[in-house]
Amino acid sequence: MTKQNRPRPRAVITGATGVIGRALLQKCLDEEMEVLALVHPGSVRAAAIPPHPLLTVQEAGLEEYGALRRGEMGGSNYDFFFHLAWRGTFGTARDDMALQTENIAASLEAVRLAKALGCRAFVGAGSQAEYGRTDGVLRPETPAFPENGYGMAKLCAGQMTRRLAASLGLRHIWVRVLSVYGPHDGEKTLISSAIRAMMAGEETAFTPGGQLWDYLYSGDAARAFLLAAQKGRDGAVYCLGGGEARLLSEYIRIIAQETGYQGEIGFGRLAYAPGQVMRLQADLSALTADTGFMPKTEFREGIRRTIAAMRQEGNGGVALLPDTGRS
Numbered sequence: 001m002t003k004q005n006r007p008r009p010r011a012v013i014t015g016a017t018g019v020i021g022r023a024l025l026q027k028c029l030d031e032e033m034e035v036l037a038l039v040h041p042g043s044v045r046a047a048a049i050p051p052h053p054l055l056t057v058q059e060a061g062l063e064e065y066g067a068l069r070r071g072e073m074g075g076s077n078y079d080f081f082f083h084l085a086w087r088g089t090f091g092t093a094r095d096d097m098a099l100q101t102e103n104i105a106a107s108l109e110a111v112r113l114a115k116a117l118g119c120r121a122f123v124g125a126g127s128q129a130e131y132g133r134t135d136g137v138l139r140p141e142t143p144a145f146p147e148n149g150y151g152m153a154k155l156c157a158g159q160m161t162r163r164l165a166a167s168l169g170l171r172h173i174w175v176r177v178l179s180v181y182g183p184h185d186g187e188k189t190l191i192s193s194a195i196r197a198m199m200a201g202e203e204t205a206f207t208p209g210g211q212l213w214d215y216l217y218s219g220d221a222a223r224a225f226l227l228a229a230q231k232g233r234d235g236a237v238y239c240l241g242g243g244e245a246r247l248l249s250e251y252i253r254i255i256a257q258e259t260g261y262q263g264e265i266g267f268g269r270l271a272y273a274p275g276q277v278m279r280l281q282a283d284l285s286a287l288t289a290d291t292g293f294m295p296k297t298e299f300r301e302g303i304r305r306t307i308a309a310m311r312q313e314g315n316g317g318v319a320l321l322p323d324t325g326r327s
Contacts, residue, residue, distance in 0.1 A: 011081070013038065016049070020177070024225050027222040062106035083110045090186070130158070158174040212281065240284075
């Protein structure tokens, strides 16, 4: 069969308005894949997704996946299902046990929906929070001792969806994400809030910045998720980050340089949080061996792209930019 005659690959993305979701949506469209993006009803961020002939945006909350499965969508011929949607990712909501339990149930329903849509692979977004605190490099086999409801629920969701996917004949890949930044990031993340404050010339406040952190640009994260769907080993758990740890203070200084910030960087104005994770670093060897993934975007370049996107958004433009680092 020639390339021209092959069926066009099709993907479903939940959580398509988040920092990884938007980058993954764009990556799939760049690869000429048809995409069904499931977004939260009434989402303001969803309204900012530009139209595309290969893109269908459908409102569907986490609690509606079962109805979708039983409705007219069942039997569609999709290939990959990317489950990124999750509620309660920040602040006190991380320990809202009822909410986090609902996320587990929704993740299981997402697997059933993937099967109903004819998908061959289910790729779920896990989290470094599944591990809790550790001084070592994070690997798939690193013991997991989560310390909050969010991490506990992510760990449980990964394990339960794996069992369910196996029973339904779906390939299952679970990607434990460390720290991702880029265009369309949430306003409460450290990178996003630091950029906004520094662009506005506001006073800044940070911890001493002694944490060793591992950041990955969203375009690289999107490429990793797509490669995991295409080439990942069934039942695999992969850690996803940049693969190297640097002092958080170094990252913040780069942001100050790229925004042209003239104020004093407020290191030490905030205390470390109780139970502060002081080291995050991903071992990418398993992901690289199975899929060939390697990060391409250096942090300074990623910050430049993020700043450009935020400025374009501020000027009323649509910040869905071509990304040469995502090939």
